[in-house]
Amino acid sequence: MSKIVLKGDIVFTSSKDRFETYEDSYLVGKNGKIVGIFKELEGEYKDYPLVDYTGKLIIPGFVDLHLHAPQYPNQGLGLDKELLPWLNTYTFPEEAKYGDLEYAEKVYRRFIKDLWRHGTTSAVVFSSVHKESTKLLMDLFIESNLRAYVGKVNMDRNTSPELTESTERSLLDTEEIIIEYRKKSPLVKPIITPRFVPTCSSELMEGLGRLAVKYGVPVQSHLSENKNEVEWVRELHPECKNYASVYNKYNLFGQTKTIMAHCIHNTDEELDLMKNNRVFAAHCPHSNYNLSSGIMPIRKFVERKIPIGLGSDISGGHSISMTSVMVAAIQASKMYWLYNNKEYKPLTSSEAFFFGTKGGGSFFGKVGSFEADYVLDALVIDDSDLGYNNGLNLEERIQRYIYNGDDRNIIDVYVEGRRVEEPK
């Protein structure tokens, strides 16, 4: 039975509306879960192994609900283009390389190391269409002790020839991975990953929905990122009344837990469907800026209580840092507010932090908060080089860290109460 106490300045968000702050306190964990936060240690907790981070911030690990591992080498490249030309010029050619396991290993080791370095303890990841390199990515995540859902991408139409699978092969490979990995690790799980409607035939989506329901495996995809994409889906599926209902028709929209990335150009009807089906929205502001996709009206999702997390969307997004994504989300919401009659109020710092921790974390379960019974996933932040702490309260320190901190400030990473070493 693992026991641990972390001492420091503890900050988290159990609700989006405010930071909860515990100065110079003890975060107590047992069996990988939070017992509680205490000002003084009493009883048996006095005998737990204690790590003294006095003066440091202790916050929940970050959760990235949407990113593409095989696009990592394209980080920061090609961003003078919009989604569809960007896919064809940069993304598909890079993804085609992942039949080569040696290349895949080189990229994926670095990718996981960088997630660790930036404090992303839970990630929901697109792999490529390749079965073997997807398994490799899952094995490397297992080795790292970080938490992840990893999805082999499915595509049987409208992509480059090298990446086009037969419908049958796509389904067989997906099922093989599910069977092999669904119970292999408590931290790393498979997720069904139709890339997006344009690259998946109806037969493929039907088969994937069947697998999702059969094995109770979650689903991730993209929704309404770009207006040209939305129009394309309308042409491909005139029988469906909107983009979301194509996924819904094939049991890929909340029949098992589901994440849809972007959700910029949804109709109200689609938002209602997300709400009713408890579909998560992964908000990826950097990517949406970079690919000129638009601004997700996040307040509409908040008002409807649609579950929301944040995504770096590597490599449409250029930054794997979730604090950078939080800042971009706040900035995007301010522009949406300003240019839409000040109707939808901007995100506050605590809201952005919530979406990047507990909001996205709830896709995994009790993840992303320091309430009792949540998993003890934590980051230790040394913010002493960010300015002068005299007179700053914890709320100000966490805001300053969100805006001005980077990976250098993260000095330790914990998942389920255990310190995570730098991945190899």
Add this chain to the structure above:
Amino acid sequence: MSKIVLKGDIVFTSSKDRFETYEDSYLVGKNGKIVGIFKELEGEYKDYPLVDYTGKLIIPGFVDLHLHAPQYPNQGLGLDKELLPWLNTYTFPEEAKYGDLEYAEKVYRRFIKDLWRHGTTSAVVFSSVHKESTKLLMDLFIESNLRAYVGKVNMDRNTSPELTESTERSLLDTEEIIIEYRKKSPLVKPIITPRFVPTCSSELMEGLGRLAVKYGVPVQSHLSENKNEVEWVRELHPECKNYASVYNKYNLFGQTKTIMAHCIHNTDEELDLMKNNRVFAAHCPHSNYNLSSGIMPIRKFVERKIPIGLGSDISGGHSISMTSVMVAAIQASKMYWLYNNKEYKPLTSSEAFFFGTKGGGSFFGKVGSFEADYVLDALVIDDSDLGYNNGLNLEERIQRYIYNGDDRNIIDVYVEGRRVEEPK
């Protein structure tokens, strides 16, 4: 006579439309200025001292046209507010501390060190209203060997009582600094700095305009950052037809070279006045996002050939990194394009880089480019940890550095052909 050769992968923008790239070449400097770029060294250049940065990028030093030194301790704080409440709650109370020279020195040393660390070799800086700490800031810049214009702020109305100067004192202090510093250093110069119209009486502005013309000293201020501010100026100056014409009336709008920060909500008539008077616009996208000010329609300025530079606007902007500001400028322009009928096309990477180097640099003279006769201000960038360089061309490497690099990648800084040591 100083002579130097820097060898490496040379990238700059002599025009905004494309990166000029010279792989594995020699940048030759003499007396602090660029002689030229050569593929092979010939003649006397063979005898110049050579620094070998093979495989590294060599680019012009960055130029920050707008930031506030005394706001540095507020970096990343208070950004859940708009401009006017933010000024009153965070900014004015902080600026009031700079009567204390000991405090000022602590902050200003760190401020200059961080500019250096982030490769900003030329900066146009607001100080506070305080004469002595403004002189201190100028002396510290002189000691650093970085290039700067530094302005004592003028305010004789509508600010906090501690920061309100008498009109006479404000003018006397400003003139004293001009006389003492206009010939003290070739790199560090005074600039006349009415904070903005609302905090400067007509008498003060008239006096400042007189000083500007009398001594041929440049001017900086703020223009049309926030709609409430624009409305306030209209109420204060019903005799003037717009915000810009208030400055213009008092010889503070291009009569000597002038920078106006923000320029978000200008009328076409104001833009024409900027163009005719050759007034620089300092585009501060992070700040404009953070304070919900809006998006500067930068393409309109480009089309009119109004000179443009970028500003970090510390601490309305949270990041002192000019590459972060470049990315924000690109992202902002994409949203402006998308939400305004795709009329004003977004900035490309080379345009953003140009504005952050030669665009802003032209306020100083021949600064920000590697054309012959420009000053040799350069950064050496080690981008080897940003990914795999195999097969990437220099244009891709510079894009990736803009999006994903940070201060760690800057391994050496040169101003006028001399290596600049870390400021103390």
